[in-house]
Amino acid sequence: MAESPSGSRFDSIASVRDGLAGVDYLADEAIASVVYLADRLDKPVLVEGPAGTGKTELAKSVARWAGSRLIRLQCYEGLDESKALYEWNYRKQLLRIQAGEGAGTSWSDLEGDIFTEEFLLTRPLLEAIRADEPVVLLIDEVDRVEVETEALLLEVLSDWQVSVPEMGTVSATRIPLVFLTSNGTRDLSEALKRRCLYLHLDYPSVEREREIVLARVPELPAHLAGEVARIVRSLRLLDLRKPPSVSETLDWARTLVILGVGTLDPSVTESTLHVLLKHRADIATAARELKTAG
Amino acid sequence: MLDLLAGFVGELRAAGLPVSLTENVDAMDAVRHVPLDDRAALRAAMAATMVKRPEHRPAFDAVFDAYFAVASAVDDDLDFDLAALLDDALQSGDGEAVRRLARLAVARLAGMEEGRGVRGSAYVFKTMRMLDVDGALARLLAGAGWLERDDLAAGGQRLRSEVEAEVRRRLVAERGPQAVARSVRRPLPEDVDFLHASREELAALQRSLRPLARRMASRLARRRRLGRHGRLDFRRTLRRSLSTGGVPADPRFRRPHPHKPEIVVLADVSGSVATFARFTLQLVHALAGEFSAVRTFVFIDGIDEVTRLFAGTDDLAAALSRVHEEADVVAADGHSDYGRAFATFWARWGREITPRTSVVILGDARNNYHAASAEVLADLRRQGRRLWWLNPEPRSYWDTGDSIVSEYAPHCDGVFECRNLRQLEAFVSQIG
Numbered sequence: 001m002a003e004s005p006s007g008s009r010f011d012s013i014a015s016v017r018d019g020l021a022g023v024d025y026l027a028d029e030a031i032a033s034v035v036y037l038a039d040r041l042d043k044p045v046l047v048e049g050p051a052g053t054g055k056t057e058l059a060k061s062v063a064r065w066a067g068s069r070l071i072r073l074q075c076y077e078g079l080d081e082s083k084a085l086y087e088w089n090y091r092k093q094l095l096r097i098q099a100g101e102g103a104g105t106s107w108s109d110l111e112g113d114i115f116t117e118e119f120l121l122t123r124p125l126l127e128a129i130r131a132d133e134p135v136v137l138l139i140d141e142v143d144r145v146e147v148e149t150e151a152l153l154l155e156v157l158s159d160w161q162v163s164v165p166e167m168g169t170v171s172a173t174r175i176p177l178v179f180l181t182s183n184g185t186r187d188l189s190e191a192l193k194r195r196c197l198y199l200h201l202d203y204p205s206v207e208r209e210r211e212i213v214l215a216r217v218p219e220l221p222a223h224l225a226g227e228v229a230r231i232v233r234s235l236r237l238l239d240l241r242k243p244p245s246v247s248e249t250l251d252w253a254r255t256l257v258i259l260g261v262g263t264l265d266p267s268v269t270e271s272t273l274h275v276l277l278k279h280r281a282d283i284a285t286a287a288r289e290l291k292t293a294g
Numbered sequence: 295m296l297d298l299l300a301g302f303v304g305e306l307r308a309a310g311l312p313v314s315l316t317e318n319v320d321a322m323d324a325v326r327h328v329p330l331d332d333r334a335a336l337r338a339a340m341a342a343t344m345v346k347r348p349e350h351r352p353a354f355d356a357v358f359d360a361y362f363a364v365a366s367a368v369d370d371d372l373d374f375d376l377a378a379l380l381d382d383a384l385q386s387g388d389g390e391a392v393r394r395l396a397r398l399a400v401a402r403l404a405g406m407e408e409g410r411g412v413r414g415s416a417y418v419f420k421t422m423r424m425l426d427v428d429g430a431l432a433r434l435l436a437g438a439g440w441l442e443r444d445d446l447a448a449g450g451q452r453l454r455s456e457v458e459a460e461v462r463r464r465l466v467a468e469r470g471p472q473a474v475a476r477s478v479r480r481p482l483p484e485d486v487d488f489l490h491a492s493r494e495e496l497a498a499l500q501r502s503l504r505p506l507a508r509r510m511a512s513r514l515a516r517r518r519r520l521g522r523h524g525r526l527d528f529r530r531t532l533r534r535s536l537s538t539g540g541v542p543a544d545p546r547f548r549r550p551h552p553h554k555p556e557i558v559v560l561a562d563v564s565g566s567v568a569t570f571a572r573f574t575l576q577l578v579h580a581l582a583g584e585f586s587a588v589r590t591f592v593f594i595d596g597i598d599e600v601t602r603l604f605a606g607t608d609d610l611a612a613a614l615s616r617v618h619e620e621a622d623v624v625a626a627d628g629h630s631d632y633g634r635a636f637a638t639f640w641a642r643w644g645r646e647i648t649p650r651t652s653v654v655i656l657g658d659a660r661n662n663y664h665a666a667s668a669e670v671l672a673d674l675r676r677q678g679r680r681l682w683w684l685n686p687e688p689r690s691y692w693d694t695g696d697s698i699v700s701e702y703a704p705h706c707d708g709v710f711e712c713r714n715l716r717q718l719e720a721f722v723s724q725i726g
């Protein structure tokens with residue numbers, strides 16, 4: 001897409017919404033506004049919400065629409081600097097030292113030589129900072145890392161720079177668009193939250209979910225899409241261990257298309273519940289509800 | 295605009311939202327980038343910069359509506375059949391229809407007059423009752439299937455919030471944003487008093503309980519893992535030392551064996567404090583994995599063990615309702631008698647209290663002037679590990695009337711005021 005002269009990528013909130021719709025991501029007003037602001041204010045976006053509500057998909061869709069490269073950092077317990085920022089390729093350094101031994105290179109030359117770009121393995125955060133072209137950085141499931149590791153992100157996200165002691169500070173030439181996602185399994189630190197724009201993605205309303213289904217599974221007849229959205233909404237109101245996510249709704253819609261279902265009666269719903277619900281107890285609860293409701 | 299924003303942020307803080315200085319500055323920045331006549335964008339911009347917890351969103355929305363209300367044009371003079379509109383709005387749940395109904399209903403039924411110092415909630419209540427929303431819902435619900443039932447509930451919910459918004463709009467026009475924001479201020483879920491929660495507040499509490507339990511479980515588990523090193527692992531240290539020429543440069547430690555406390559809960563389930571007991575029991579059982587064992591006893595004047603009701607079930611709410619049906623908690627007249635309950639507990643289960651057991655007592659210590667039997671608690675504490683008391687009443691009420699907290703307090707390791715989720719959370723993370 002065309003870039004505006006100020007260096008911002010997006011023209012207006014409406015253009016964000018339309019652009020995302022163009023790549024089949026239906027953004028509501030809040031989502032579009034936050035994405036637009038993130039670009040204007042150069043701030044990362046923290047997206048929080050239950051699993052399967054399209055948090056990761058949002059970052060991917062923005063990247064696809066803007067034509068930017070997506071760099072993804074998948075967080076997990078035990079993630080450290082060498083996996084998130086950079087690492088020295090010490091095997092290659094060792095080879096360089098051994099190769100230099102015969103030639104009689106002095107130590108200071110050697111030292112200057114082995115701590116250069118050539119021996120640096122960039123990891124996602126540094127890669128995003130150093131990128132010349134516009135990129136979208138996705139830091140996925142940030143709630144999985146320990147509180148201490150979160151601090152790693154702070155320098156990157158507020159000053160847009162990474163310090164490599166042997167080389168100096170690497171600053172961003174263009175500020176990447178950053179999305180952090182969290183399932184809310186723990187409270188993120190206040191420091192991190194303060195630096196981010198906050199977007200809470202909850203399950204969509206019936207109308208919006210219907211539109212999502214229609215956009216993503218166009219083969220499904222329109223009247224069924226409405227039914228699907230209503231049934232999923234009602235399932236979410238039950239006390240389930242794991243309520244169906246939007247991606248499971250889409251899976252279900254695809255299942256119905258493949259089965260060639262014309263009308264959704266309780267027996268069809270019951271026999272395909274396992275696409276929506278992944279716990280035996282949940283399936284039993286839902287089936288009971290379907291029976292009593294008739 | 296700046297003045298309005300300053301007032302808005304001040305009101306957010308007064309409502310209990312922690313808006314930091316940086317966030318305030320960010321909000322100012324963000325507002326410059328959105329068209330001011332686009333209220334949805336303005337709301338999104340402010341929420342994204344200042345509200346960083348989903349639980350705080352309703353409080354934010356209430357304040358926002360008061361400060362950035364748009365005047366509404368109402369076709370007052372047209373005579374519509376409100377009842378027909380109501381059925382239609384409830385069934386379709388269509389946003390426009392509901393909004394229109396809300397405007398008409400408030401204009402015609404709320405009886406709002408200028409200069410009357412009536413709270414906004416009273417107008418809402420009056421409108422809903424005059425419309426007979428509950429009646430209409432009941433009528434439509436008869437014969438409704440599973441999906442229609444939820445449609446109607448959603449429609450009713452939407453109507454209520456539209457009526458609230460409309461009342462708020464009219465009040466703002468009359469009294470100004472600040473006064474209105476103050477009159478609709480609602481406590482955040484974590485600050486809702488257990489003993490005086492309304493039905494909606496209880497539902498909100500219930501919803502925030504599960505995520506809270508999950509957060510706390512991961513926090514407790516993490517803290518235990520990150521604790522001190524275990525003992526030196528001699529074998530692995532020696533093996534490591536082979537790569538440094540036999541010098542043990544890199545000592546290895548065994549994984550620490552974390553101490554998981556064993557919890558016994560004694561809960562007063564008499565009417566006055568039942569809500570509190572329910573939430574606390576739910577939280578403790580949701581965290582059961584973090585304790586080596588949890589045993590639960592409930593009492594009024596008799597006492598009974600109900601651990602089995604919680605065993606092997608995920609559905610804590612159902613287990614709790616069975617507690618009330620199945621537990622044998624009334625021994626004499628069905629009024630709380632702490633002394634008698636404690637004495638019975640000590641006689642029947644006292645021997646099972648070991649030095650690894652921590653006991654938590656839940657109750658307001660309102661003993662209906664019975665004997666205190668405080669010496670039982672002294673025995674309990676001597677034999678067990680810790681003894682805590684959680685009291686859902688505000689500290690200033692303690693020892694008034696038949697409350698005898700101070701007779702029990704000397705025998706406890708701590709007596710805590712526990713009126714809301716915030717205090718409950720603080721306590722549980724302390725004992726974990």
